[in-house]
Amino acid sequence: MTNLATLTRMRIRLALRNRMFYFFSVVMPLGFFFLWAGVFAKGVPRAVQFYLGPVLALNVMGSFWGLSATLVTFREQGILRRFHVTPVTASDMLASSVLANFSLTIPVVVMELALARVVFHVPTLGDLFTTFVMVAVGTISFGALGLVVASVTNTMQETQVLNQLLWLPMLFFSGATFPIAYLSKHVQHIALFLPATYMVSALQNGIYFGQAVWRLPVQLFSLVAWGALSFFVSAQLFRWEPESKIPRNAKLLAAATVIPFLLLGIYEQGNSKILKDAQAAFESVNAPDTQQTRQPGGKP
Numbered sequence: 001m002t003n004l005a006t007l008t009r010m011r012i013r014l015a016l017r018n019r020m021f022y023f024f025s026v027v028m029p030l031g032f033f034f035l036w037a038g039v040f041a042k043g044v045p046r047a048v049q050f051y052l053g054p055v056l057a058l059n060v061m062g063s064f065w066g067l068s069a070t071l072v073t074f075r076e077q078g079i080l081r082r083f084h085v086t087p088v089t090a091s092d093m094l095a096s097s098v099l100a101n102f103s104l105t106i107p108v109v110v111m112e113l114a115l116a117r118v119v120f121h122v123p124t125l126g127d128l129f130t131t132f133v134m135v136a137v138g139t140i141s142f143g144a145l146g147l148v149v150a151s152v153t154n155t156m157q158e159t160q161v162l163n164q165l166l167w168l169p170m171l172f173f174s175g176a177t178f179p180i181a182y183l184s185k186h187v188q189h190i191a192l193f194l195p196a197t198y199m200v201s202a203l204q205n206g207i208y209f210g211q212a213v214w215r216l217p218v219q220l221f222s223l224v225a226w227g228a229l230s231f232f233v234s235a236q237l238f239r240w241e242p243e244s245k246i247p248r249n250a251k252l253l254a255a256a257t258v259i260p261f262l263l264l265g266i267y268e269q270g271n272s273k274i275l276k277d278a279q280a281a282f283e284s285v286n287a288p289d290t291q292q293t294r295q296p297g298g299k300p
Helices: 003-018 020-038 046-061 063-076 079-084 090-116 128-152 157-173 185-191 195-207 215-236 250-271 273-285
Strands: none
Touching: 003 020, 003 090, 003 185, 020 046, 020 063, 020 090, 046 090, 046 128, 046 157, 046 195, 046 215, 046 273, 063 079, 063 090, 063 128, 063 157, 079 195, 090 215, 128 157, 128 195, 128 215, 128 250, 157 185, 157 195, 195 215, 195 250, 195 273, 215 250, 250 273
C-alpha cells in the first residue's frame, strides 16, 4: 500500500509538471464543454443539461489514451526497468497510473459542473451522487483499457494506431458526439457493443433525468466488470523491459476484455432499454418549452 501511494503521488507530480497535460486534460475538455454548451446546445439551459452527460463522458473516455501513451513511453525510455529493481510490483505500477488519472480528472469534472450552473444557468445537475459514482467507475474502467493497450503494443506508433482504432468508434457512435437517437438504426445497434455507450447513457440519465445510480444497474455493473477484467489482463501481460515482446497468442487474452460488452450488446439488441432511454432524452430536449422533462418510460 505504501508503494502504491508513493507511486500515485509521483505520477500526479509528473503530470502537473508537463505542459501537455494541461492542454489535453484541462484546456481540451473545457473547450469541448463550451463547444457543446455554446454551439450544440446554443446556451439553452435545458439543452446544456442534456449535453453535459456526453461532455463528461468524453473526459472519462479519453483517460485511456494518456495512460497507454505514458506507460509505453516509460517502457521505451527504460524508466520501467528502474522500477523493476525496487519492491514495486506490476499491480502497484498499474494501479497507481489509474488512481493518479482519477485524481486529476475529478477537478475538471467539478469545474465543468460549476460552469454549467454559473455560466449557462442550468437549473439542476440531477443526481450528483450518480454522476460522481459513474465518473469514478468510468475513469477507472477506461483507464484499465489504456493499461491493456500499453500491454499489447510494443512501440509508440503501434499504441497511437490502436488508440485511434478504439477512440473513433467510441467518439462518433456512442452518443458522446451526436445524440445516439439521432443516428441511424443500424449504427444504434452497433453502439450497443461499445463501452462508451453505457458511459454516456449513465451520465445522461443521472444528470438529465436525475436517476439514482441503483436504477442504472446495467451501465454500472457492466463497466465495473469490464474494468476489473481489463486490469487483471493488463497485469498478466505487463512488461518492464523495452526488449520484451508480447507473444502473439497473448493478444488473445487481451481480446477477452471485449467479452462483457459482446454479451451485453447481444442482450440489449432485444431489451433496447439503453436506446429507449436515449430516445426519451432526445425527444424531451427537443420538445416545446412548455412540456415537462420526462423520465424514461414516460413518467414526468
